[in-house]
Amino acid sequence: MKVEDLDTGEKITWCPGCANFGILMSVKQAITNLVNNNKLDLNKVVGVSGVGCHDKIYDYLNLNFFHTLHGRTLPTLFGIKIGNPELTVIGFGGDGATYAEGIAHLVHSCRYNIDSTFIVFDNQVFSLTTGQATPVSEKGLVSPSTPLGTGEKPVNPIALTLNCGASFVARGFALDIPHLTKIIEAAIEHRGFSFIDIIEPCISYHNTTKFLREHVYKLEEANHNPANYEEAMKKAQEWDYCYGENAKIPIGIFYKIEKRTYTEQWPQIRTWHKFERKTDFRKIIERYRS
Ligand SMILES: Cc1ncc(C[n+]2csc(CCOP(=O)(O)OP(=O)(O)O)c2C)c(N)n1
Numbered sequence: 001m002k003v004e005d006l007d008t009g010e011k012i013t014w015c016p017g018c019a020n021f022g023i024l025m026s027v028k029q030a031i032t033n034l035v036n037n038n039k040l041d042l043n044k045v046v047g048v049s050g051v052g053c054h055d056k057i058y059d060y061l062n063l064n065f066f067h068t069l070h071g072r073t074l075p076t077l078f079g080i081k082i083g084n085p086e087l088t089v090i091g092f093g094g095d096g097a098t099y100a101e102g103i104a105h106l107v108h109s110c111r112y113n114i115d116s117t118f119i120v121f122d123n124q125v126f127s128l129t130t131g132q133a134t135p136v137s138e139k140g141l142v143s144p145s146t147p148l149g150t151g152e153k154p155v156n157p158i159a160l161t162l163n164c165g166a167s168f169v170a171r172g173f174a175l176d177i178p179h180l181t182k183i184i185e186a187a188i189e190h191r192g193f194s195f196i197d198i199i200e201p202c203i204s205y206h207n208t209t210k211f212l213r214e215h216v217y218k219l220e221e222a223n224h225n226p227a228n229y230e231e232a233m234k235k236a237q238e239w240d241y242c243y244g245e246n247a248k249i250p251i252g253i254f255y256k257i258e259k260r261t262y263t264e265q266w267p268q269i270r271t272w273h274k275f276e277r278k279t280d281f282r283k284i285i286e287r288y289r290s
């Protein structure tokens, strides 16, 4: 299989130079590598995305895809996975969708350890609606919704998901495609809930390109042990999602452990998709009519 086999031929409408192109390429490369190494059956992969600039990925990736509501990628993904646990489900969300509208879903997906991968396009603003502040915007960000600057400390998605029990927690950088590809491959291979917060600039409304490039460093080059929860939490707190000149931004896999998944916990879920279910909707409608 070639990377181009995942193209749909649709015209890409992201701004020229948008960092989402880096994420799209990394996802395509990771899936291609896994398929070519017989680790993934493309016919059993389902993508899910919500609403935002990022969500257009469903138009650009030649996969089975479900396009859902803003902030509701995770409950949709969860429904697909428990409906048929044999599927590999990959969800995509924006930072606004995930850490504002959809934050409760993120908390519980980590707790349940639903075997799936969830990829967040984290540009620290609501881009599609022209750059309003999200819960991960840096303190003081002046935006159309915060003309006097945000007053709150940003949510730290890495610390949050670690705290909520995610079994795979990583941060990627959209402009480092080879490194991000490796993270996405490991996330899809992982059995359990794999969470990746991908930091990226939005070149139109939050252009942090220079800062991010200068401040990221790789966890694997710092001898980080991803099996150690305390170490992962310490690394998570190294960056507060703000733009201080001494910021150090670790990227890579913070935490990865094996633990029972939601599907494994409930035996009936493992088999119910195999039962033949025939529903005659006309009969149901007639019942309610009478
Ligand atoms: C429940 C709900 N709230 C708000 C909106 C309006 N809305 C649509 S896209 C969007 C911004 C999306 O931002 P983000 O999730 O960060 O994704 P990005 O555009 O940055 O990729 C908003 C606020 C909506 N469609 N549904």
Ligand code: SF4
Pocket: 013, 014, 015, 017, 018, 019, 020, 053, 054, 123, 127, 128, 201, 202, 203, 204, 205
């Ligand atoms: S507004 Fe930002 S996130 Fe949206 S397409 Fe343009 S650069 Fe990309």
